[in-house]
Amino acid sequence: MLRFFRKLRKDENGATAIEYGLIAGLISVVIIGVVISAGQQLNRVFAYIGTTLSSVPTSGPTAP
Helix, strand or coil: CHHHHHHHHHCCHHHHHHHHHHHHHHHHHHHHHHHHHHHHHHHHHHHHHHHHHHCCCCCCCCCC
């Protein structure tokens, strides 16, 4: 039984899996932040376009 615990203590495979999990979690957080930021910027662009288009008169002279 003591050998099992010594072997388990020296085994680092679980630590590697945890490290990969932490890296994947960090990458996910960064991606979510970028997507949220880009979404807010796109929202502002579309709001500007909508405001600009709403100020264009809809009636006027027609092309011949």
